Amino acid sequence: MPLIEVDEMDSHHRAKNVRERCVLREEVRRKLTSDQKNRRCIRCKEDKPEFNFVHTPSNFFPGHRSYICTSCLERMVAQDNLGEVDRLMRYLDLPFDLDKWTSLYAIHKDHTLTAYFNTLLDEHYSAL
Numbered sequence: 592m593p594l595i596e597v598d599e600m601d602s603h604h605r606a607k608n609v610r611e612r613c614v615l616r617e618e619v620r621r622k623l624t625s626d627q628k629n630r631r632c633i634r635c636k637e638d639k640p641e642f643n644f645v646h647t648p649s650n651f652f653p654g655h656r657s658y659i660c661t662s663c664l665e666r667m668v669a670q671d672n673l674g675e676v677d678r679l680m681r682y683l684d685l686p687f688d689l690d691k692w693t694s695l696y697a698i699h700k701d702h703t704l705t706a707y708f709n710t711l712l713d714e715h716y717s718a719l
């Protein structure tokens with residue numbers, strides 16, 4: 592849809608010079624790619640592809656993605672502290688399966704969050 596709008600905009604500005612239209616096109620393109628492909632983590636301020644931000648069903652997160660990337664979350668939460676992990680899951684409105692967490696932690700240690708989010712994603716897709 593936005594691409595069609597750009598073309599309509601172009602026809603209205605046909606009298607304007609080519610350079611101006613190119614700038615406009617480039618701005619729209621940059622906005623589209625950044626919206627679709629990348630997000631900025633509010634913690635590390637890095638632009639990262641969307642899969643680095645866990646999907647959440649919570650309406651408190653526009654776009655239904657965490658504001659903080661998973662790498663940062665792994666550094667912020669002590670993953671051997673079940674109370675902290677539980678609090679994070681509540682914040683993200685995600686289920687906290689204690690047995691699953693414990694068995695993943697035995698293998699993944701400080702990267703258990705990534706592993707856990709991946710299993711949630713797998714379950715989500717296999718349920719479809």
Ligand SMILES: [Zn+2]
Pocket residue numbers: 632633634635636637659660661662663
């Ligand atoms: Zn981050």
